[in-house]
Amino acid sequence: MSRLPFYLIVGLLLVLGIGFSVHRHVQLEVPWTxxxxxxxxEVEAVVDFTALGEPVRVDFALPSHQRGYRILTENTASPGYGLSFLQDDAARRAQWSIREATGSQQLYYSIRLLVTDDRDQQPIPRPALRNSAWERPYDTAAAQVIERAWARSADPYTFARELIRDFSDDRQGENARLLLTQFDRGPLLVRLLNQAGVHAREVSGLMLNDGRRRQTLTPWIQVYEDERRWSLFNPVTGEQGRPDNLLLWETGGQAVLEVQGGTNSRVTFSMLSRNQPAAAAVRSQLANDTLLNFSIHSLPLEEQALFQTILLIPIGALVVVFLRIMVGIKTSGTFMPVLIALAFIQTTLLTGLIGFLLIVAVGLVIxxxxxxxxxxxxxxxSAVIITVIAIISLFSVLSYRVGLNAGLTITFFPMIILSWTIERMSILWEEEGPKEVLIQGGGSLVTAVLAYLAMNNPWIRHITFNFLGVQLILMALILLLGNYTGYRLLELRRFKPVTED
Structure with missing residues (x-):
């Protein structure tokens, strides 16, 4: 019979398991360790203004996912105000509203951001060119400034850099000084760039510095070549490129804060940097499941804790399959060691071993x-089951009376499995003798201990819980082991006399 379908299934399981795991690591940034x-x-924005005793509406620009940063959570505090989050192609905004407010008002918005290694430029719609007429004599000055920078440039980026430098203090000419007396620097530069046919707009960014308070946004010029090729320029120095600690807060070319029904409005920012485990940092995005992001994190915490243990069982099964098929260890029951290993996880290894030996020994006597x-x-x-329950209860009470609280954890042992283990060992004693009981009992304990060491490893617990594709890999490995028909390691002892001769 052809084994090709079998190997195709194994190969498919391996590819799917590895693919799903790599996808979660690369796309969702779930760590391997x-x-x-x-x-x-953690950035907090505080909006302050004075209400005039009439209906109030506050529009506030919000940041979005961008290169180097990913939004984890965001919260607001605005007692008495209605709140809506608005989304369009250009930007995200928060809108607070209230029927009547008087006096000093404060609105809070906080956001938690994850620093990522993503350096790809996100596609952003290119802004339309906005050409407007200049009044005299500013039209002549604007034309001469554009002509001078254009002659020293080769593309939109070099033109923007040269134009901005012409407005710097050391290279500022008469035309530039004339324009600056009438227009603000940022909107002026955007207007000149648009007039020269360069797509650009002014954006607002926040420089992230740990522990800083009452910070304000800084203006930047965003110059486009196409939706994926754009660059930032400092409107004061003309330096091109985005600093690593710059968070673009408003990228739609709109006002950061608009208040209707209030005066003296302003927004300030406070920020704090923290380091935390990567799994906790990305847990909120793991809960947003898609077909390729199938995750246990979307379940309630109680079910998550249950599945964290259940997902370890295939690891124990792999250990049992390897030891029985490749090594040749005999066990009392096929997967009884896995259940005992699960009990060891709850009781700790030493307490579990002592409890297991005491229960089985007393159970065999009865x-x-x-x-x-x-x-x-x-x-x-049934009598053995009742006996096991009585033994566990007696040991628990005695250990508690003498102050050994660890003895209370032996209640985690699977009572039905222990009862069948005692029954099978007793029958084995009668049919094969005590030697075979020691061989199978000892093999079961060795297998349970090795399974416990594998299942209780922090790295394995992390991998099995966060990468469900590992279950497909374990299935493929078990299928491969099940296809083995050669000698077991312990069977090679039969050939020892041959080597001696």
């Missing part, structure tokens, strides 16, 4: 007595 730290910024009663199988197993 549990201890990885990420930098986040089961040996029950064998003389010639009970039917169902009744005998």
């Amino acid at each position: 549990p201890g990885e730290q990420r930098q986040t910024w 089961r040996n007595y029950l064998s003389y009663l010639n009970l039917l199988l169902v009744a005998r197993v």
